[in-house]
Amino acid sequence: MSVPGHQTGETVSRTMRERLIEPIARLWGLPDDPDLLHAQHRAFSRQVPLMYVILMTNTWALAATHIAHAPAWITIGVPVVMTLFTGLRIAMWWRQRGGQVTPELARAELSRTLKLAFVISLSFAVWSLSLYGYGTAYTRAHVAFYMAITVISCIFCLMHLRPAGLTVAVIVNGLFVGFFISSGEPTFIASAVNVGLVSLAMLIILNINYNHFTHMVQAQAEAVALGNENFRLANLDSLTDLPNRRAFFARLAEAYDSPAQDRFLAVGILDLDGFKPVNDAFGHGVGDRLLQEVSRRLEAACAPHGIFLARLGGDEFAFLLTSKASEEDCLAWGQEVCDVLSRHFSLAGTVVQISGSLGIATQHHHIHSPQDLMYRADYALYQAKRGQRGSVVMFSEAHNDEIRRHAVIEQALRSADLESELKVLFQPIVDVRTEQAIGFEALARWVSPTLGPVSPGEFIPVAERGGFVSRLTTILLKKALETATAWPAPLRLSFNLSAQDLSSPENLLRITAVIGQSAFDPRRLDLEITETAFAFDPAQVRRSVLQLRDLGCGISIDDFGTGYSSLSRLHSLPLTKLKIDRSFIARIEQDAASHNIVRSLIALSRDMKLDCVIEGVETAGELEVLRELGGVLVQGYFYSPPVEADALAGCLSRFDQTRAATMGEAGLKAS
Known part of the structure; x- marks a missing residue:
């Protein structure tokens, strides 16, 4: 038997936990947005090498001031190990600059960086504090300076990866402030408080910059998406949802410019016979529905052969064939298209009969440009409409002779x-x-x-x-x-x-x-x-x-x-x-x-x-x-x-x- 009051209490408790955990998860977790992940990775790959260079420069400077006072394994051994490790990380990040990075790879690399941020910041902080017990008052002051200036530099370099910046700040500043406040030395206590306040201000700035960076990436992604949508609409015929004239000529130019080896290229232009009388007799509404139905039939005829179909405008359509085929195959497919269009159309209670004339030209007839190919296909269409409408005509050498004669x-x-x-x-x-x-x-x-x-x-x-x-x-x-x-x-x-x-x-x-x-x-x-x-x-x-x-x-x-x-x-x-x-x-x-x-x-x-x-x-x-x-x-x-x-x-x-x-x-x- 359930207790309503108990369930309500559990729900409230769960809601409170979620409210507490979610902000922390957002601060220390990676975003789900793939565009933001990619942008973080790109920005981080430029800044991480610089961060490691600053870190190792400061580390060797601190080690140098303690060589005379501390054991060699601390002043030389540990820095050498750290240098080798950071060198490998620099090489890895440098190699990824300008390369193709998937969102999955970006997430994996950034997640690894978050884990390493904890290990590296803890290691460097513990190593620097271990030198505090050696040397003079000046070398101890150098330890404080090293920790303060290094953490600020790292926060700057990690501003595009907020969780890593927070991790470094919390670990290094936590140890720094706690250690030097416990030292009892007023100067170090004042320095600890000062560095803590500066780091807090730096974290606030980091958060502000990170939010701005996030908004900028999101705005860029929205702009790209809007541009892609505008490009899609600019290349789409709104009535039939087919690619339009602009898209067809772009695809034709791309296919024509592809490597010539084993290339097959053919263009077909189809014009509907009898469409205008239907449009005049039954109105533009029926004419539009007829064009939509024609488009669906043509798509069904093109899909099995991988043929690119577009509407050039009015009742004219174009086809781009790039798969290997012979002229006989093209003619057989063209006749299939004409047969499909010759069947009657039932539109809003009205039965109409039209046909389609099709002209096809292939790349074999002395083609010097995509425009030549289109012209020859259009000429073949003209011959189809002048001869026997509702049929397919393949551009031939005889047509080529006619073109020269007509010119x-x-x-x-x-x-x-x-x-x-x-x-x-x-x-x-x-x-x-x-x-x-x-x-x-x-x-x-x-x-x-x-x-x-x-x-x-x-x-x-x-x-x-x-x-x-x-x-x-x-x-x-x-x-x-x-x-x-x-x-x-x-x-x-x-x-x-x-x-x-x-x-x-x-x-x-x-x-x-x-x-x-x-x-x-x-x-x-x-x-x-x-x-x-x-x-x-x-x-x-x-x-x-x-x-x-x-x-x-x-x-x-x-x-x-x-x-x-x-x-x-x-x-x-x-x-x-x-x-x-x-x-x-x-x-x-x-x-x-x-x-x-x-x-x-x-x-x-x-x-x-x-x-x-x-x-x-x-x-x-x-x-x-x-x-x-x-x-x-x-x-x-x-x-x-x-x-x-x-x-x-x-x-x-x-x-x-x-x-x-x-x-x-x-x-x-x-x-």
């Missing part, structure tokens, strides 16, 4: 006399019901004095990547409008705009100025834009389209069906035409999927009350299928290749002759 083209473009070197060809757009051209599409051509004819499929993308395509647009549009001014009123002009032409107010202002200065009626002008234009700045593109519609221009979506535009975005734009890409026409006679896609797109344009132009018609069989599907406006080599401006009259004449012949055949059949 030459870019330099030639930048130094070219574009006004004289650029020209415009025209390809008719035909109404299959009347077999008449209802207009012409302007197509750019460039003949370089140094390179010869360069395909627009080469120089237009180069100009876009170089950021100066709007210069070409302005010149080509002006030339096209000058030619079209002489056309009869029903004929329309179609002209392609780059995404960059619509993505800035300055570029659009130049285009509207060219249209305004032309004598061609803007209501007969159709400006074609691609779906990828919306990837730049959807809001700015919409403003540009509205401004062009205010001029009276028609707006066509070029290559419709090959991009990722949402129907809601198309409904929000004042479009007048859709253009179906040649890629769907090439196999329309054999491929049921292409047949169904074209039929759906024609029906969509009809439902949206838009004209539909079908590009790339090259055979009579393709034309017949399109007629059956309800296609009206077609364009392609079946009717005419692109022709020079001075050949347009002949082209129109051929259409008139064809129409007359068709009407004649129809009349004969009717008769």
Whole structure:
């Protein structure tokens, strides 16, 4: 049976003991803080050798004054032993200066020092007092002076290790004060009291300095921790908790600068396909959750291979592969990543489908810097998005040749006399019901004095990547409008705009100025834009389209069906035409999927009350299928290749002759 009163008494007694013991333990114990232990060890390693030097200098000075009066074992033997011991301690501490010291090693060394402080202080105090009985009054005064000045010096040297300083002060001063007070000599008694008071003041100063030292170390540790946290946050993407762009480039530079022997280095850049439509249709909240889920899937794909993953920004991610692998391994892993992203995502009750295009480059392709590696990976990504989205492309020597070719083209473009070197060809757009051209599409051509004819499929993308395509647009549009001014009123002009032409107010202002200065009626002008234009700045593109519609221009979506535009975005734009890409026409006679896609797109344009132009018609069989599907406006080599401006009259004449012949055949059949 328990006694409550007894338990309460035990608790109170235990609490009182803890209150008494804890302050003593703090004074004579080592701290638990590893940073403070390390700082004490570092400071102590610089001061301990000095303390031992002072101690032995004073010891030999005292021994020298007693050699004539005391036995040799006291005046020579004991100091020699003490000198050997302190010499070993000096060597040990000197060897540890500047070395790597763990908190465990620091605690062990400081704990050993505390034990030795007791032994050394007691040994030196007893040895010095043992000399008091020998010699004269002067040598006895020297003993008192030795003990007083040595203990003060040691306290100074031990200020960063408070328990050792307290131990030395208590032992040496305790023996000193007790011994000399008991001597009965007034001078020694006064000296003992004086040294005791000075030592007490020294201990107070030691405690104050130790507390300041402790606070300084703690402040430094907090500053380092804060700096580390700031560094972590500065290198972390707040949305996905992945390393960010800064962290990726730092890791890439570190990996690139590592020793070249047996080094494997590859960079992958991934861009999400279809992310912007999801963001636009469902809002930024769903878009953010989609990015987080994508990050988790990518982390799961990277973890087994030790691949460093980072988010570069937006819907772009980067990978750093440093483990040994072949290009085939990289491609297999890249396809695995693309397959993982192609599976649907369930987000807050919404199911979305996207994909990811991935470009990979390894160190083998004449890499001279980390930037070269990134550029090649980005180029491989560009090829993946231009070819088959949702796939992986490995940078190859063929790509390297393309880069060199494009670099030459870019330099030639930048130094070219574009006004004289650029020209415009025209390809008719035909109404299959009347077999008449209802207009012409302007197509750019460039003949370089140094390179010869360069395909627009080469120089237009180069100009876009170089950021100066709007210069070409302005010149080509002006030339096209000058030619079209002489056309009869029903004929329309179609002209392609780059995404960059619509993505800035300055570029659009130049285009509207060219249209305004032309004598061609803007209501007969159709400006074609691609779906990828919306990837730049959807809001700015919409403003540009509205401004062009205010001029009276028609707006066509070029290559419709090959991009990722949402129907809601198309409904929000004042479009007048859709253009179906040649890629769907090439196999329309054999491929049921292409047949169904074209039929759906024609029906969509009809439902949206838009004209539909079908590009790339090259055979009579393709034309017949399109007629059956309800296609009206077609364009392609079946009717005419692109022709020079001075050949347009002949082209129109051929259409008139064809129409007359068709009407004649129809009349004969009717008769």
